[in-house]
Amino acid sequence: MNAGVVAYGNPETDAVSLLSADQLLAAIAGRLTEPFPLITWARELGDLHAALISAVLNPQRNAPEVTEAALCADIAKVIDKINSWAASYTRHARCARRHTHTFGEVISHVAKTYAEAWWTVLHSDCEELRHSAWVHLGEVRDGYTHLIGDIRAGRVQLPLGWRGIGRTQPAG
Numbered sequence: 479m480n481a482g483v484v485a486y487g488n489p490e491t492d493a494v495s496l497l498s499a500d501q502l503l504a505a506i507a508g509r510l511t512e513p514f515p516l517i518t519w520a521r522e523l524g525d526l527h528a529a530l531i532s533a534v535l536n537p538q539r540n541a542p543e544v545t546e547a548a549l550c551a552d553i554a555k556v557i558d559k560i561n562s563w564a565a566s567y568t569r570h571a572r573c574a575r576r577h578t579h580t581f582g583e584v585i586s587h588v589a590k591t592y593a594e595a596w597w598t599v600l601h602s603d604c605e606e607l608r609h610s611a612w613v614h615l616g617e618v619r620d621g622y623t624h625l626i627g628d629i630r631a632g633r634v635q636l637p638l639g640w641r642g643i644g645r646t647q648p649a650g
Contacts, residue, residue, distance in 0.1 A: 495567055496630070499623040506589050515563055516585075519556050523589035526553050530590075531597050557582035561639040571632035577625070580639040584625065591618045 497505060497516055504510040505517040506524035530549045533540050560582030568581060579587070591614060598611035628634040 496626050498626065499619045502585070502588060502622065503592060503619065506592050516560065519560050519563075520585055520589060522556050523553065523586050524592060526556065527586070527590040527593035528597070531593055553586060557586050558639065560585055564636060565638055568629055568636060569632050571635055574628075574633050574635040577634050577636050579637070581636050582639065584622065584636075588618055588622055591615050 495516075497510075497520070501510055501517075502520055505520035508521050508524070510517050526549055529544065530546065530553070533544055533546050533549055537545070557580070561580045564581035595611040595615040599608050602608050602611075625634065629636070
């Protein structure tokens with residue numbers, strides 16, 4: 479097991495079991511392979527966001543079932559899994575300020591930014607654009623680091639999540 483990654487499923491670890499920014503980026507990239515749910519889901523989100531870039535930019539190069547809508551639905555499923563996990567394994571401080579995004583949405587945002595930054599670095603001829611993408615990834619990484627610190631200290635409470643209007647079932 480990598481140093482700093484604690485065993486999941488132990489309620490005593492609580493928010494300590496959250497991945498650091500470096501661990502999260504390594505998980506998204508597939509360089510952190512312990513069989514813990516958050517690591518698996520982070521990698522899955524990284525792969526899905528990378529596939530989404532391809533599906534949007536080159537839809538004719540994908541299999542018919544690999545559509546933007548299908549990939550977005552798969553991303554939403556992984557976000558839901560992370561949110562369910564976070565409901566049990568992150569600190570819920572009632573008096574803490576409320577965050578605007580669920581933990582799954584935050585992880586998905588980091589994975590999306592990672593995929594887009596790497597795509598830009600690998601495919602853009604514009605040095606300024608490549609630099610800007612890399613700087614933005616660094617900003618997202620720093621924001622995640624601060625959020626994890628706030629969660630661990632009980633200064634922020636994450637919403638549990640809402641599936642949104644587009645995914646509700648009609649009454650009847």
